[in-house]
Amino acid sequence: MNTKIAYLIAIGLLLVAPLAIYPVFLMKLLCFALFASAFNLILGFGGLLSFGHAAFFGGAAYVTGHALKVWGLPTELGILVGAAVAGLLGLAIGSLAIRRQGIYFAMITLAMAQMVYFLFVSSDFTGGENGLQGVPRGKALGFIDLQDNLSMYYFVLAIFVIGYFVISRTVNSPFGQVLSAIRDNEARATSLGYDVDRYKLLAFVLSATLAGVAGGTKTVVFQLASLTDAHWHMSGEVVLMTLLGGLGTIPGPAVGAGIIITLQNYLASGPLGAWVPVVLGVIFVICVLAFRRGVVGELREVIRKSF
């Protein structure tokens, strides 16, 4: 009940937000919030630390860009094609990585994502160092001109809400139950007759696909896909967002993304501009040492204790 009210308030605020805040900034925030939420599906609920999610985010960013610019696909379809490719990439990387656990899993995902990155560096269709520029935003549903920032904002908001709902449903589904059982005690889940690798793989593919939706949407917003999207920095940043917001809570990663993107934006224009990575690093260390549950996790704990 309380959660429902909180979500209604959040949606209300997001609907009126562009009156007060620059829409392009809000759109960036929503894209990363979706990316982090998708990532949390595999880290927070699957218990697997992927260090290669930039491959899915960046891969979809390029594919969506190419689909819109070169193939001239409608915007929605372009994003879906990007997401589908990210999902397939997730299937390929995931099938290899889930055979291992812990640090080995993380290293395999990182190595595979680096291979994808170098593929993008050397391919022609990505535009190399220049990136894929001038991607047309197109029209939503064939008639809403997305060149207008406000229309674009509500289009992104709709995608975010749908993506967020899919994630929240996945966590609270029969599949989600098995997934948390596997995260809690893998050997026991096996001894109850579950082929755990298949469940982990499905979670990984879902996470990659949704990360792809975020990456594709980001390309439409900025009309640009670049190497930054696929760089391992991006994989690290999404870990930071998720941990800061609250690992394994559904709204946590979105909150974490909000904090990081806001900080980056404000710090970059101030006197600390060159020191952004240092500031974020300090915040990360404080968070891990003092607020291990993340912002949302700690808030929940406070509420739980005071009632």
Next chain:
Amino acid sequence: MSDTGKYILETQGLTKEFKGFTAVDTVDLKVKRHDIHALIGPNGAGKTTVFNLLTKFLIPTRGKITFNGRDITATKSAEIARMGVIRSFQISAVFPHMTARENVRVALQRKLGTSFHFWRPVSSLNRLNDRADELLTMVGLEHFTDAVVADMPYGRKRALEIATTLAMEPEMMLLDEPTQGMGREDVELITQLIKKVSANRTILMVEHNLGVVSTLCDKITVLQRGALLTEGTYEEVSSDPRVKEAYMGKAA
């Protein structure tokens, strides 16, 4: 009665070698249907390794395992579980971040065939609640249905583990030290519970507490340094001087 009818689980020459060390050495084990069968032996005798081999958490180096007359030597862990052989673990095997009812439901839900359905609401599992609560009541956890398992006392976790195992309707249960690390009251609770759930089932258990073994078990197999030392009833085994020697050393 034919041999396959009489014995539910058999091993022939079961062997596990780790780099130059033989943890389990040509063990021929025969577990009679509907028996409570104990596997005992001093530390390092290979009891848990045998469990891991039977449930394929480890791959045997040599030997053959048959369950109900079927060769399961090459069958995978999850598949063995689906055939009706469910194991427990030395440390309590529960899902700590879920409630007691959810723990049992995880075992029940596989049969619904919706376990890959990520688009279905979790409330679709509510029709399993009655069965889950019934199982929880059976092990005396009726007041813990909505408790988060991490907050439950140790003995209760072990009881929950048994409820979850029962949810699989196993033909055979493998219990790895079910009373380990428990106070006397909990030991009593779990012993009664094992007695209760053993009806129409076969149980193979590793157990250190000889009091538990003597009250519960129909047959006892003693392992020493990975090999089968002797077999028999509690009286037979406990009067065997080789068993005393294995436990106490030569001086005793």
